[in-house]
Amino acid sequence: MNILVCVKQVPDMESKFKINAAGTWYDITDLAWRMNEYDEYAVEQAVRLKEQLGDADLTVISIGPAKVTETIKKALAMGCDRGVHIVDEAVAGREPYEIASAIAAFAAGKEFAVIFTGMQSQDRGSAQVGVLLGEMLSLPSVTTIVDFAYADGTAVVKRELEGGIKARIKVAVPALFTCQLGLNTVRYPTLPNIMKAKKKELLAVPMAELLSVEPRQETVKISFPEKKGSGLILEGDPAELADKLIRILKDKTGVLA
Amino acid sequence: MKALLIAEYRDGKLLDSVYELIAFAEQMGAESSLFLVGSGEALPGFNGDLYLADIARHGEFNPEVHKELILGVAKQLQPGLVVFSHSSYGWDLAPRVAFGLKAAQISEVVAVVDGVPVVPVCNGKMRREVKAKTELRVMTLQAGAFGLPEIPATAPQVIPIDTSLSGRISFDGYEEAEKGGVDLSKAEIIVSAGRGIGKPENVAIIRDLAKALGGEYGASRPVVDAEWVEHNRQVGTTGQSVSPKLYVACGISGAIQHLAGMKRSEFVVAINTDKDAPIGEIADVLVVADLKQFVPVLTEKLQK
Ligand SMILES: Cc1cc2nc3c(=O)[nH]c(=O)nc-3n(C[C@H](O)[C@H](O)[C@H](O)COP(=O)(O)OP(=O)(O)OC[C@H]3O[C@@H](n4cnc5c(N)ncnc54)[C@H](O)[C@@H]3O)c2cc1C
Numbered sequence: 001m002n003i004l005v006c007v008k009q010v011p012d013m014e015s016k017f018k019i020n021a022a023g024t025w026y027d028i029t030d031l032a033w034r035m036n037e038y039d040e041y042a043v044e045q046a047v048r049l050k051e052q053l054g055d056a057d058l059t060v061i062s063i064g065p066a067k068v069t070e071t072i073k074k075a076l077a078m079g080c081d082r083g084v085h086i087v088d089e090a091v092a093g094r095e096p097y098e099i100a101s102a103i104a105a106f107a108a109g110k111e112f113a114v115i116f117t118g119m120q121s122q123d124r125g126s127a128q129v130g131v132l133l134g135e136m137l138s139l140p141s142v143t144t145i146v147d148f149a150y151a152d153g154t155a156v157v158k159r160e161l162e163g164g165i166k167a168r169i170k171v172a173v174p175a176l177f178t179c180q181l182g183l184n185t186v187r188y189p190t191l192p193n194i195m196k197a198k199k200k201e202l203l204a205v206p207m208a209e210l211l212s213v214e215p216r217q218e219t220v221k222i223s224f225p226e227k228k229g230s231g232l233i234l235e236g237d238p239a240e241l242a243d244k245l246i247r248i249l250k251d252k253t254g255v256l257a
Numbered sequence: 258m259k260a261l262l263i264a265e266y267r268d269g270k271l272l273d274s275v276y277e278l279i280a281f282a283e284q285m286g287a288e289s290s291l292f293l294v295g296s297g298e299a300l301p302g303f304n305g306d307l308y309l310a311d312i313a314r315h316g317e318f319n320p321e322v323h324k325e326l327i328l329g330v331a332k333q334l335q336p337g338l339v340v341f342s343h344s345s346y347g348w349d350l351a352p353r354v355a356f357g358l359k360a361a362q363i364s365e366v367v368a369v370v371d372g373v374p375v376v377p378v379c380n381g382k383m384r385r386e387v388k389a390k391t392e393l394r395v396m397t398l399q400a401g402a403f404g405l406p407e408i409p410a411t412a413p414q415v416i417p418i419d420t421s422l423s424g425r426i427s428f429d430g431y432e433e434a435e436k437g438g439v440d441l442s443k444a445e446i447i448v449s450a451g452r453g454i455g456k457p458e459n460v461a462i463i464r465d466l467a468k469a470l471g472g473e474y475g476a477s478r479p480v481v482d483a484e485w486v487e488h489n490r491q492v493g494t495t496g497q498s499v500s501p502k503l504y505v506a507c508g509i510s511g512a513i514q515h516l517a518g519m520k521r522s523e524f525v526v527a528i529n530t531d532k533d534a535p536i537g538e539i540a541d542v543l544v545v546a547d548l549k550q551f552v553p554v555l556t557e558k559l560q561k
């Protein structure tokens with residue numbers, strides 16, 4: 001069985017963000033990058049499925065500049081068999097329809113029976129690429145899964161809904177799944193596996209070879225939200241801060257007698 | 258401009274989020290029609306057309322079939338805007354419909370500036386104004402972003418719709434959230450642990466502060482996913498909704514899904530090393546500090 005998992009490289013969300021010169025995205029220099037959190041669960045689930053089946057070939061794919069190979073290598077160290085890097089220096093300006101189209105162009109004809117993506121990317125957060133990819137490949141897709149089991153050509157999964165309620169879903173493969181936080185417990189790559197990953201195939205494909213659609217939307221402006229200003233910011237020595245906070249709680253809330 | 262608004266049923270009930278869609282369409286100056294897979298027994302108050310597909314026949318969760326039904330209505334109505342809630346139903350269905358309509362989808366709209374939708378970036382740290390290049394736009398709206406309209410007492414004009422498609426995805430019912438344990442919704446004081454606590458041993462720091470304040474402790478989702486704290490203490494859209502007199506968020510960034518569960522708290526204190534963390538947007542007091550140093554000091558002073 002061929003399995004595909006899509007991963008995006010995103011900045012650490014605790015970074016100090018700046019806005020780029022064009023004012024259309026965050027400045028991508030001087031940031032620490034990592035695998036999109038939702039995609040870590042997708043990779044883990046893909047590796048577990050491969051381990052369950054034994055006879056399976058697991059491809060990890062990512063679109064982005066040269067440094068996304070680090071993220072692909074992490075997925076290889078977690079247990080993916082081969083990596084595909086769609087080389088695109090301009091990925092920051094791409095919209096979900098373009099990303100999904102490029103992945104679909106790569107995946108077409110390769111008979112992936114199961115495709116995993118994250119439910120959303122942490123930076124753009126559109127929650128579109130997975131479902132669009134499913135549509136483009138005419139596959140049924142199930143979003144926001146928090147449980148996955150596979151047997152005899154059928155996946156039995158749980159989708160998470162508001163309030164923590166879950167919907168039980170059954171679907172025959174080929175199918176696509178978008179992964180929610182907490183789907184599984186993500187493994188850490190071991191040192192031997194990191195070494196092994198270095199020898200795995202990592203194919204580079206230029207974005208131009210796969211992208212044949214025009215964008216359907218564009219960012220006109222990115223900005224920081226206006227500080228609403230009502231909140232008080234306290235900084236300084238912990239002991240002094242604690243005294244200040246206790247005084248505020250006594251004055252402003254009824255909870256400290 | 259015509260807008261088609263996609264209402265939702267959950268567990269046999271109409272969701273109130275339909276009114277947020279109506280409020281949004283009013284703000285956009287659009288002429289609205291509703292779409293619902295539901296039953297004639299529970300319909301929203303609405304002055305206009307409602308395209309109604311029978312839930313008994315088409316199912317509550319059946320995205321391929323619901324997509325087909327919406328495409329059918331869109332063909333007839335020719336809307337300029339198709340609007341969903343950014344909910345588990347909406348974010349699942351919207352891209353399918355956008356693809357079918359060859360339209361741009363703008364996800365999780367939180368505001369509209371001069372007709373241009375605004376969406377969050379990086380967990381709400383930044384915002385982006387997005388212009389569609391297609392005439393028809395599909396949007397999903399962040400819960401709570403657009404308020405509620407005046408709800409008319411009138412029933413909508415029902416237009417029945419149908420499809421023979423059955424779809425490849427089968428829905429086998431719901432599983433309730435794990436219950437039992439603590440009911441945070443009644444707590445007057447809640448101290449919550451976020452990923453910023455760093456390791457499971459530090460849950461104790463949070464629990465001690467909660468005890469010193471005479472309250473309960475809660476957690477954000479990653480702390481629960483990592484099994485450092487049990488699920489029935491999770492605060493947020495997929496956990497509990499709370500409204501205490503005092504909420505103390507320790508090492509919690511303030512993602513929308515967390516805020517949704519605690520923003521009705523009367524007084525919010527955030528303890529975070531990142532001065533720009535989005536939790537600062539709603540906190541009455543943001544203490545910029547390492548919780549591992551600050552919280553034990555605070556607890557000790559409170560115990561005196
Ligand atoms: C459909 C859906 C439903 C969801 N439902 C929920 C839900 O119900 N509840 C929920 O909480 N989340 C939910 N989430 C997840 C949500 O989007 C966020 O990922 C999550 O809330 C982040 O948790 P956090 O703030 O603890 O972690 P992070 O976002 O990682 O933030 C950690 C914070 O700790 C700070 N920090 C780090 N070290 C320290 C230190 N030493 N001292 C002080 N501060 C420190 C950092 O600056 C940062 O702000 C949901 C997501 C989705 C997509």
Ligand SMILES: Nc1ncnc2c1ncn2[C@@H]1O[C@H](COP(=O)(O)O)[C@@H](O)[C@H]1O
Nearest residue numbers: 006008063117118120121126127128129
């Ligand atoms: N540049 C990319 N390369 C590979 N996969 C991606 C990329 N962008 C998004 N994805 C996948 O699509 C999912 C949803 O992303 P989004 O629609 O941006 O929220 C992510 O979790 C990834 O699995």
